[in-house]
Amino acid sequence: MTRRMAALPAALLVAAVVLPIVLSDYRTGRLAAVGAYFIAILGLDLLLGRGRQVSLGHGGFMALGAYTTMILVARHGLRDVATIPVAACVAGAAGLVVALPSLRLRGIYFALATFGLAVSIPPLAQKFDGLTGGSTGIAFYGSSHETGSGGSVRLVGLSLSHTQWTYALTWAIAAALFPFAWWVARKRRPTTLLAVASAAYAGVAGSLVAIDLAFFSPNAIPLEVSLYLAAAATLGLYGSIWGALLGAFVVEYLGDLVGQIPRVPASGPGPTTFVFGALLVAFVLARPLVATISRRKLPWRGERS
């Protein structure tokens, strides 16, 4: 890796350590969410930048990962961290199921299929409520030795709150997954593989969200999130690490930003959704121009699509 490339994981590591110390638990929690979105968007970037396909269902894959974690911890007593790889596999398997019928056809059928997935997950979760707790959701309150929730966690001699712990976990995993994604993107890969990897990334992200919240329900990740993630990956000029980071921050904080605009009602999702959509439309329209600019500035890009 060039020095510029190595700088990023190093910077992430530093941020992971410093920020939660100075920020409140609430703010730290939001930064943990940013981390989860970042992982999901990395997955989208892989698929979008290299495979030229978009997933409109990454929220659904996240939900699958989240439910995997919740079910394994709450009903089977596994350690939360141990469920993360399982969540990745479950989401990846779902990605395969969706990818196989749709990617064999030329065109954008994968987007259609993933959209269907995103719309279908909440009803499925409600239906199989024996497993998922239905609409009321599922929570885990294990002892801190199992889950770290509810109490503080001891890590390298420091006492961390639950949120600080999930924050650290999230960003550590993000830092590890980024070079892996870079490695996957280096060569041409079959699009199906990219789709599965992309879904797996989302599964990890969902798992981390569940660990942070210690709770999950069918509407914890609504359809909007899938669309926001796709929009954020696009806005972040897919293929670029800075873009993925920017996209993650936008997904989490755009609502706040929009609420700051005078005469825009801060309550209600309408204006935020509108701005997201308008930005995406404007971006795609301006893309030829943006592409020329970005090609010069941003590192870590595969073949430009």
Added chain:
Amino acid sequence: MAGFAAHVVTGLASGGIYALLALGLVLTHRSTRTLNFAQGELATLSAFVCWALTAHGWAFWPAFGVTVLLSFGGGFALHGVVIRPVEGGSPVGVVLLTVGLLLAINGLDAWIWGAGAKHVHDPFSTATVHVAGGALSKQSLWTAGVALAVSLVVGALLARTKLGLGLRAAATSPVEARFAGVPVGALVATAWGLAAAVGAVAGVLASPTFGLEPNMMRTVLLYAFAAALLGGLRSPLAAVVGGFALGVALELLDAYVHWIDGVLRPPVAFALVLTLLLARPGRLVGPERWAA
């Protein structure tokens, strides 16, 4: 058995809405090769406009008519402003653009009219018709009837009129059509206008039963996609028939198979989508020159 008839009628009513939306999807797909993810939101927007007109004192039918006309114009303009510039670009880009439109229109609806459901009283009567000892909802009959009528009108337009011939030519072989003197650009925009108008009908029909709120067409879009896929996204006839059939099938499954209830409709439609994709020949072959 009377219950069965009532279920079929209800299924035809919701199926009619799926059919109209699917028809719009096929029209936009054939003319511009893109999946218009904003189709549902456009229909919702039209429904809000119609409601707003009636809230301002307009009678239903004039409001409906004006809404359909405005929607046609809106679809026509939308194509020119937002779709035409990216028509030659990557398909993923255009899909993302329509997703952006989905979000923007959805957000706009919520911004202007709020996220709660508006009460829309049935434009057709709330009475029931008694047939064979069972009660059929007049509302459902009217809905299914209007959907069928609009589908037939559009079908006749496509098959028998000069405009329809031009639309079909522009959709299937735009290059050759231009040599024949067909103004392909204008006709493609017309197809989008037509799709928006058909969507407007769907939205207005859906308001009383599905509840008029910004997310009204969110899952319906999935059903419409499934119906459109039945015709390979190419056949308007198959999309319409598929829509009605899907509506009835979902309703009957819901009513008669115990472990499937209303909640499971989206997953059923999703499974149908995957199955249809699996069943298609390896490459989308067909009369079109260009790939999907």
Added chain:
Amino acid sequence: MPLLELRGLDARYGDTQVLHSVSLTVDDGDFVAILGTSGAGKSTMLRAISGTVRSSGEVTFEGERLYRRTPEGMARRGVAHLPQGGGALRALSVLDNLRLGAWTQRGTSARDLVHVFEMFPMLYDRRRDRAGSLSGAEQHLLALGRAMMAKPRLLLVDEPASGLEPAVARSIGSTLHVLNERGTTIVAVEQTAGLALAAAKRTIVLDAGHVVRTD
């Protein structure tokens, strides 16, 4: 006044200049054959006239200088361009293809359809079939039929008989001759001289984008 006048027509594909200052005059009722080897720019010349490719230079039709030309716009003016292979709309039926030919005409086209079917009975037999299912020869005839429906003032036809059996080629040649007799001005592009000698009144030869011989 000539029907069509080209002056100093230049055309390029990318960096390659394909037509060099081509000039040509076509009178009403003419039948001009344009010959040349492949790559000489013959097709490009027709495309430049109909506006399918960009070109610089003067194109004057019916005394009017035409600046920005498009195929559909030219078709509405009465200039029909039949590209190589005929340009049939493969997804539509034969009948639809013919009806499409009359798209620029006002009023109904039923009588014109009858004339076309009289001239090409085989098209009548296959009128409901998809145009794409026709053989190459039949598609050429379909293209001619479509052109007849359009009743153009000027017909630009690109290799009307290429790849066809001599018998079919002759039949196409005689069809064009009949059209010309009935008043349609024709500019036909060809690689071989067969059609030219048979039906055309004038011959032009293009070589590497230059007009090298005219009658």
